[in-house]
Amino acid sequence: MSVLIAIPARYASTRYPGKPLVPLTGASGQSQTLIERSWRAAKAVSGVDKVVVATDDDRIREAAEAFGAEVVMTSESCANGTERCAEAHAALGGDFDIVVNLQGDAPLTPHWFVEDLVTGLRNAPEAGVATPVLRCDGTALSGLLNDRKEGRVGGTTAVFAQDNSAMYFSKEVIPFTSKTYDDADGTPVFHHVGVYAYRPEALAAYPTWETGPLETLEGLEQLRFMENGRKVLCVEVAAKGRQFWELNNPEDVPKIQAMMAEMNLD
Incomplete structure (x- = not known):
């Protein structure tokens, strides 16, 4: 089955404008932009036929082409990364069997997260979309709660x-637990890893649906599938000693850089 990885990136982020071009310093002191680190994470995934950056911004296009990425220009009207991936896939001919949305704010995504995700979707013909989940340890749960x-x-x-099958996704910490956990303890909370794998028919249908109340309230694009009765498969992935965090806010930059230093990632 042919696999496309699309990295949706927009400049006009509400919470963090210009986020894709923010520099991140690795363990050896080398600085690369967020979009370049996300592209390199995508290129490390095995079994992928093509990797593209999907954007509507010439600044991101120029930066991506400078480090060797293939870029697909998409419209400014895309409401989220899934809509941008749908447009990019269509622009490329719509012929891939699986399209992976590796969002451009997750430079710490290990290659096996994506490989396990694609395998999970391949093995679940009833699912049109799949996404990884990672069990939080005490440290990760404390970060979410903080x-x-x-x-x-x-x-x-x-x-x-x-x-x-997913029951719900939230920017609140769910399920509630009153228990206190040590740093290395497993917890009942699963961190949603911001990667998606779609079958082409589900991806093509997505932009035709109206935005529902849950997607609007939470600001989570995957809820549109669920609000339209589509199964979202959660694929549990293993950290294997790697820390994971997404760059959502400016405060996440030093946190991610500290994780890269601790894991000796350049």
Whole structure:
């Protein structure tokens, strides 16, 4: 099955304008922009036929082409990354069997997260879309709870049924737990990793649906699938000693750089 990875990137982020071009310094002191680090994460995934950056902004296009990325220009009207991936896939001919949306704010995404995600979707013909979830340890859960305490909209959490079909995604920390966890303890909270794999028919249908109340309230694009009765498959992935965090706010830059230093990632 042919696989496309599209990296949607826009300049006019509400929470962090210009975020794709923010420099991140690795363990050796080398600085690369967020979009370049996301592209390099995508290029490390095995079994992929093409990787493109999908954007509507010439500044991002110029930066991406400078480090060797293929760019697909999309319209400014795309409401989110899924709509941008749908437009990019159509512009490329719409012939890929699986389209992966590796959002341009997740430079710490290990290659096996995406590989396991694609395998999970391949093995679930009843699902039109799949997304990874990572069980939080005590440290990760504390980070999520602290973001909410400080009034920041940070990572997303997921709850899912026994067949791994998503029940809900939220920017609140769900499910509620009153228990205290040590740093390395496993918790009942799953961090949603901002990557999606779509079958082409589900991806093409997505922009034709109206934005629903849950998507509007949470600001989470995957809820549109659920509000239209489509199954979203949650694929549990393993950290294997890697820390994971997304760049949602300016405060996340030093956190991600500290993680890269600790993991010796350049």
